[in-house]
Amino acid sequence: MEEPLVPSLLDLQVEGAKYIFEPKTIRRMELLVLTVLDWRLRSVTPFSFIAFFACKLDRTGTFIGFLISRATDIILSNIKEASFLEYWPSSIAAAAILCAANEIPNLSLVNPEHAESWCDGLSKEKILSCYRLMQELVLDNARRKAPKILPxxxxxxxxxxxxxxxxxxxxxxxxxxxxxxxxxxxxxxxxxxxxxxxxxxx
Known part of the structure; x- marks a missing residue:
């Protein structure tokens, strides 16, 4: 969202006129910060890929809503797992979509190796490793949430x-x-x- 009316630097001043910053000083500071960040201003998360991968898996669009919702739940339920730190966000998203597809009979036979072609930079080994880890965690969470049967x-x-x-x-x-x-x-x-x-x- 852009500001149609950008305030002047004087309007942003604090503590009166003690510190007055010139436009060239602000510009130099902004360029320095952008250079350190390598001009990457938006953090990339697995959620950036989920909708795209869901469309890749289900080209008919029948189960896209379920895939996105279920994959999001899987990622959020395992977000505290430190083992996922070694995987790229795209690999986590691909593994989550594959886990969600296992719950749909028409998509349960999808080979995880096919996910490598969904996006540049995806690695078959990383996807399979993350997929297996995610399946174990999903099953473990399901066992924990299972209702206890009273004697x-x-x-x-x-x-x-x-x-x-x-x-x-x-x-x-x-x-x-x-x-x-x-x-x-x-x-x-x-x-x-x-x-x-x-x-x-x-």
Missing amino acids: QLRVTIRGRMRSSLPLVFIVTVSRKKIFMTRCGILRRHRLSEGTGSWSRRQ
């Missing part, structure tokens, strides 16, 4: 039950107590480490 609660009910009553229960668990309603008969069970006792209320 089944087995309760033995003592006493006879009326056969004429239908077997319909409403169970509520609260503070290690179970209340079961069976057609007007309220049964209360206190959970303990071993066994529990039932009381019947008419």
Whole structure:
């Protein structure tokens, strides 16, 4: 975004007229900074390549939105992994797109070696290495986020039950107590480490 009305240097001055910078001084400083940066003012990240690589992989445009979204999630979820520092941003983006493609049946058979032709400077070895590392991390993250299955609660009910009553229960668990309603008969069970006792209320 460009400024249509550039402020004068006097408007940018601080502390009054103690430090007055001439235009040639500002220009020399800017050229010095640009020279040190080798005129590279925009940092290149994997996100700079994701949309382009998604179009390369899915030329029909059917799954481009999913590929971009999923690849972005994969990169962000593994951004703290120090092992990715040895890979170029383009290699990380290519590996993320390939990992996202594995979740689409029509694209799951894409050979990672084909990604080398997507952009100049890509290395087949780097892409494959980053791809394998990313797959391991994706599987590891999936295992960590998998819901834990609680062990089944087995309760033995003592006493006879009326056969004429239908077997319909409403169970509520609260503070290690179970209340079961069976057609007007309220049964209360206190959970303990071993066994529990039932009381019947008419």
